[in-house]
Amino acid sequence: MRVTVLGAGSWGTTVAALMCRRDHEVLLWARNPEVAAEVNEQRSNVAYLPDARLPARLRATADLEQASAHAELLVVGVPTGAFRETLGRVRPHLAPWIPVVSLSKGLERGTHLRMTQVITDVLPGHPAAALTGPNLAREIMSGQAAASVIATEDLTVAAALQQEVRRGVFRVYTHHDVIGCEIGGALKNVVAIATGMAQGLGVGDSTRAAVMSRGLAELTTLAVAMGGEAATLAGLAGMGDLVATCMSPQSRNRHVGEQLGRGRPLDEVLGEMRMVAEGVRTVSTVVELADQHGLDMPIARTIHDVVNGRIRAADAYRGLVRAVPAGHESEPG
Structure with a gap:
């Protein structure tokens, strides 16, 4: 099978490497020609x-x-902000x-679409x-064990893709x-910003655990409201x-x-990063x-206020685990 992976960041490159088997011809598309040359000539991608x-x-x-014309299976690992534009450029070729698999975790601004919905649209x-x-x-590139999920409504397609990706x-x-x-x-990228803020502020593990568990409840609630299944979010x-x-x-998120928790401006933090922190956009x-x-x-609302400069991380954090009135301490789903 001829496989094309769009996006030569850390995860796109890793998936491309995983799919390099005797029966696959894998082509990795890099926006930067220097990265493509490094992969071909030095067998490395040092930046990522x-x-x-x-x-x-x-x-x-x-x-x-x-890259587009090569594909019998297309895997897309570009940032969500470039996802639609990249697919539009791919379409004529x-x-x-052929199946299209998204590696990108986020939502499209304005439309609120998930990445598989963007694929279907474009x-x-x-x-x-x-x-x-x-x-x-x-960790995966170093050979450590890991598990992933291939999600699609057609389980026949899912089973076929499963065979191609696992290794x-x-x-x-x-x-x-x-x-x-x-x-x-x-x-999860939004909740990761919240737990990173906790790390930067030096709060305890108990507080971080509370934020993670309540964050899980938030993302489960939204997923169910949008038509997902609560059990999925436990996996x-x-x-x-x-x-x-x-x-x-x-x-990255x-x-x-963590840097926000230490009092650094968001623009400065993002300016130092080579890769995208999707939670800031999402x-x-x-x-x-x-x-x-x-x-x-x-x-989510508190993190939104922090990244938009309405409040500081140090001032906001005590509101992430919101106090409840006496007699109302039951934990909602």
Whole structure:
């Protein structure tokens, strides 16, 4: 199978490397020609995976037309802000009916669409799926065991994609609840900013645990309101991804929160980062969806206020775990 992976960041490069098997011809598209040349000539992508040696079978290109025409399976790992524009450029050169898999975790601003919905909108007729879960690129590239979920409504397609993506100790499970899986992947980035702020402010593990658990409740509530299933958020695409992103020092969103907790300006923090922290972009859409569905979601709203400069992290944090009046201490779902 000819596989094209769009996006040569840490996760796109990792997935491309995982799919390099004898029966696959994998082509990685990098926006930067220098990155493509490095992959081809040095078998490395130092900017994103500094210690990784890439497979000899992996080829890279900066030519999007070439990458698109190559694909019998298209995997898209570009940031959500560039997702629609990239698919639009791909469309004239893409063979009909081939599956398109999203690696991107977030929501489109303005439309509130999930990434599989963007795929369906831009590339009608192509089966759309999402690969999501607690996947830290550097750990997987180093050979550590991990598990992921391929989510699509057509379980026949899901089973076929499962066979193509899984490899060695990287296990892939199928799931029919695309809404739950994608909302879990998008909102965990917002909660990770909150737990990073806790780290930066030096609060205790008990407080961070409270924020994570209440954050899980928030993303579950929104997913269900949008048509997802609560049980999905107790699995890899919900709690699993949330724990990994909130606790790992490799998490970009946790890093942003930590720096905010230390009192640094958001623009300065983002300006130092090579990769995108999707939670910063996603949180405004989450608040709009919460309003649309009549949901409280205090953690998401507080993070929204912090990233928009309305309040400081130091002032906001005590409001993330909101006090309740005496006699009203029951935990909602």
